[in-house]
Amino acid sequence: MLGIVLDRGSQISLSRQLFIAVQQNILNGTLKANEPLPSTRSLAKDLGVSRNTVSEAYEMLATECYIASNPGSSSRVCSGLNLNRVIQQKKAEASYTENVSKTVLRADFKTGQPDLNFFPRTVWGQCLREALLALPVDKLGYGGAKGFYLLRQEIAHWLLRSRGLEVSYHDIMICSGTTQALNLLTDLLHQPEHEFVLEHPSHQGLHTVLGDKGYPVRPIPVDTQGLDVHLLPQTQISAVYITPSHQFPLGGILPASRRSQLVRLAAEQDFYVIEDDYDSEFRYCGAPISPVYALAPDRVIYVGSFSKTLFPALRIGFVILPKALQQRWCHYRTFMDVQNSISEQAALALFLQKRKMDRHIRQMRNIYAEKRQHLLHAIHKIFGSQTTVLGDASGLHLVLHLPDADFSAPFAQQALVAGIRINPVINYCTSPDGHQDKLLLGYGHLTHKQIEEGVQVLHQFCQRYRF
Amino acid sequence: MLGIVLDRGSQISLSRQLFIAVQQNILNGTLKANEPLPSTRSLAKDLGVSRNTVSEAYEMLATECYIASNPGSSSRVCSGLNLNRVIQQKKAEASYTENVSKTVLRADFKTGQPDLNFFPRTVWGQCLREALLALPVDKLGYGGAKGFYLLRQEIAHWLLRSRGLEVSYHDIMICSGTTQALNLLTDLLHQPEHEFVLEHPSHQGLHTVLGDKGYPVRPIPVDTQGLDVHLLPQTQISAVYITPSHQFPLGGILPASRRSQLVRLAAEQDFYVIEDDYDSEFRYCGAPISPVYALAPDRVIYVGSFSKTLFPALRIGFVILPKALQQRWCHYRTFMDVQNSISEQAALALFLQKRKMDRHIRQMRNIYAEKRQHLLHAIHKIFGSQTTVLGDASGLHLVLHLPDADFSAPFAQQALVAGIRINPVINYCTSPDGHQDKLLLGYGHLTHKQIEEGVQVLHQFCQRYRF
Numbered sequence: 056m057l058g059i060v061l062d063r064g065s066q067i068s069l070s071r072q073l074f075i076a077v078q079q080n081i082l083n084g085t086l087k088a089n090e091p092l093p094s095t096r097s098l099a100k101d102l103g104v105s106r107n108t109v110s111e112a113y114e115m116l117a118t119e120c121y122i123a124s125n126p127g128s129s130s131r132v133c134s135g136l137n138l139n140r141v142i143q144q145k146k147a148e149a150s151y152t153e154n155v156s157k158t159v160l161r162a163d164f165k166t167g168q169p170d171l172n173f174f175p176r177t178v179w180g181q182c183l184r185e186a187l188l189a190l191p192v193d194k195l196g197y198g199g200a201k202g203f204y205l206l207r208q209e210i211a212h213w214l215l216r217s218r219g220l221e222v223s224y225h226d227i228m229i230c231s232g233t234t235q236a237l238n239l240l241t242d243l244l245h246q247p248e249h250e251f252v253l254e255h256p257s258h259q260g261l262h263t264v265l266g267d268k269g270y271p272v273r274p275i276p277v278d279t280q281g282l283d284v285h286l287l288p289q290t291q292i293s294a295v296y297i298t299p300s301h302q303f304p305l306g307g308i309l310p311a312s313r314r315s316q317l318v319r320l321a322a323e324q325d326f327y328v329i330e331d332d333y334d335s336e337f338r339y340c341g342a343p344i345s346p347v348y349a350l351a352p353d354r355v356i357y358v359g360s361f362s363k364t365l366f367p368a369l370r371i372g373f374v375i376l377p378k379a380l381q382q383r384w385c386h387y388r389t390f391m392d393v394q395n396s397i398s399e400q401a402a403l404a405l406f407l408q409k410r411k412m413d414r415h416i417r418q419m420r421n422i423y424a425e426k427r428q429h430l431l432h433a434i435h436k437i438f439g440s441q442t443t444v445l446g447d448a449s450g451l452h453l454v455l456h457l458p459d460a461d462f463s464a465p466f467a468q469q470a471l472v473a474g475i476r477i478n479p480v481i482n483y484c485t486s487p488d489g490h491q492d493k494l495l496l497g498y499g500h501l502t503h504k505q506i507e508e509g510v511q512v513l514h515q516f517c518q519r520y521r522f
Numbered sequence: 523m524l525g526i527v528l529d530r531g532s533q534i535s536l537s538r539q540l541f542i543a544v545q546q547n548i549l550n551g552t553l554k555a556n557e558p559l560p561s562t563r564s565l566a567k568d569l570g571v572s573r574n575t576v577s578e579a580y581e582m583l584a585t586e587c588y589i590a591s592n593p594g595s596s597s598r599v600c601s602g603l604n605l606n607r608v609i610q611q612k613k614a615e616a617s618y619t620e621n622v623s624k625t626v627l628r629a630d631f632k633t634g635q636p637d638l639n640f641f642p643r644t645v646w647g648q649c650l651r652e653a654l655l656a657l658p659v660d661k662l663g664y665g666g667a668k669g670f671y672l673l674r675q676e677i678a679h680w681l682l683r684s685r686g687l688e689v690s691y692h693d694i695m696i697c698s699g700t701t702q703a704l705n706l707l708t709d710l711l712h713q714p715e716h717e718f719v720l721e722h723p724s725h726q727g728l729h730t731v732l733g734d735k736g737y738p739v740r741p742i743p744v745d746t747q748g749l750d751v752h753l754l755p756q757t758q759i760s761a762v763y764i765t766p767s768h769q770f771p772l773g774g775i776l777p778a779s780r781r782s783q784l785v786r787l788a789a790e791q792d793f794y795v796i797e798d799d800y801d802s803e804f805r806y807c808g809a810p811i812s813p814v815y816a817l818a819p820d821r822v823i824y825v826g827s828f829s830k831t832l833f834p835a836l837r838i839g840f841v842i843l844p845k846a847l848q849q850r851w852c853h854y855r856t857f858m859d860v861q862n863s864i865s866e867q868a869a870l871a872l873f874l875q876k877r878k879m880d881r882h883i884r885q886m887r888n889i890y891a892e893k894r895q896h897l898l899h900a901i902h903k904i905f906g907s908q909t910t911v912l913g914d915a916s917g918l919h920l921v922l923h924l925p926d927a928d929f930s931a932p933f934a935q936q937a938l939v940a941g942i943r944i945n946p947v948i949n950y951c952t953s954p955d956g957h958q959d960k961l962l963l964g965y966g967h968l969t970h971k972q973i974e975e976g977v978q979v980l981h982q983f984c985q986r987y988r989f
Binding site for chain 2: 068072172180232264318399
């Protein structure tokens, strides 16, 4: 009947296979409406399977109303089921796959990449297991949008001992990293006819988010000290986004006078400041910069991340949020993705509580400081005195300035073809405005050897352009 | 000077304390612009700390431009820093805290709650640790919006062996649960002047998401067989959302004729169907219902969840997505929260690969089946013959129908005061329309004893209303 072939070696049960075969025959019109099906006894005999198998398949078909069972007579095909379509072809693989063949890179200066080889994975695995087993059983259920309270408490302790920042854990909300925080905050802070003020140049991610949502953006130029607060528009502002500890990408530290003026304006004009503190844990000459948040906890939203200090695929970050915004944050978070997963929140709480975090950051700060020194040395030796390096000595990247160069669009593309991954600062600009002579060099993930060879390769490539 | 008191027992370093104290004095106007600071030597002597401590504090102040250092003369306070505000008071605790005092519940029929006592936590902890240690180091970095490919492959295998569903892992996207999937899909599928069609009654979460975004909604009544497809509007449709395996909340199974008609209309009128398969793994009489997805993989988006089969705080779900939507899905996911965390994706892949999932679901299916029987028995015994139970024998809840009852708003509130948590079906309705005589009873998380006592308490409470 119907060309049904059952595969006894399959993972799918025989009854499920039979169900699918009959279903397909009904949907493609081979079995017509009201047509009687063979009895379970005769079909079982034809197919060489037990009568039970056929009964089970018929039961599934009846449950989903492909057939109507009639006690004492044959089951019949229900009507209105012919889809007039050929049985679905094996699907062609998508062109959008993850296994894109990649050029072999001879130099990879991508930014924001911590050195994952030094991540204490065994310790983290122990924390994961230990924390999971210690959780009260109800913590496996829904736990609320704010996040696991033990983690929030440990983050508060950590901010106090590492930054001198005194904050109640009630004001700390756990989230899935900075991207989620910014996505959520834009919805939270958007007001019709108001603009979001962004640094220029700045990371392009937030531009994309705001563009997708159709929220208006006003880029304001930065100088060597970060956002030029005097240039803030007189128009209505939804929020001002800043990276005051280490401006991304140019590396300036926002000075106290601009900080005070900004929070003063925020209060006067009634807007919020979003402080993205993406890598200030790694500062190589002097203490970490203190957050703007401390100046005005009712006007500044502090966004912290563990992507650089631990690892990007952890997806845990946090915000310190003015009380006036907390209820709406929880609403949006609940309907965005409910909450963070519990196991990793609990593991991170333990990692912080055991001071493993402090130790890891100390170790990585030394490692990154050495890498930075190595990079500076290589730049000086290979590029010579015509180049300068911009930005504060912190984070996982620096800015190379070649006064006569033009790193506009074709440069990075052709560099990639030549095996060099590099980010010109102009990529972070919404308009061509004089940053075309600057390159961003990420070094966190590179070995000393890779740094030296990378600078060599980059220099040769620049020479082809006569920079 | 300046009433600075340093706390030698504090977690905060002495230099950081000094920095904060001077900063506060500058911000509140006690130290005026251009005022000279004491020399490091004299301040160190006054405070009884090392000169190094003071130098460090001054350096931090200079870095952030609170003071200007002058070689050979005193450091001076920079101008424009007086915030004219009192030093921030210790913050009052938010009224919006998590420690709301709760009524002690005598009966808790909340829905969607698996029994977390049976979750194999030790096995899960082992999977977490084992999977983490086996990960290549680059998997700790950014891994792409689609999710960890090993997990996607294991889900594909599992769908094949448990549901007979043949799907390429390239079409499976990992997400942080159904809520995120629906939030993202609404943005993906929304078209101006088009409506989202929802079942009525249905879960209120999606209503809230669509309402927040301002996307128009058209509720269509369900009957005992789920969505009445004949009532679909002739207007333009962004997408149709259905729960075909076990309509939430009423429990109907969408019959084959309606399924075929729906996917036929989807092709004709060019809309997508969102199939939310939230609990069909737990079906107690017969095989799991086969997904609508199998009928039209290019028109149906299948949304699967592990919140009921494993635990809600895991936050892993998945969608099977038509190829035409995959690129935009990845875009939205990247800018929403980048990706899921890697450790739990890897642990779940291992849990599936080792067939621990199959075993856990088999065990829980038996446990829930017994609970359901126990609940049916208790209802029959205590409420007697005037009540009926609606819906297919699956999932973690059932619907109790008392023909003469009116469970509208005051009932559930007063029940809660009396220690009974209960969801009337009318809570899931956007209009009062004849479902006021139905109650939703979730039983997944209850013991047999709690079930029996809960039904008893509920019956007594109903009697006060003369139902």
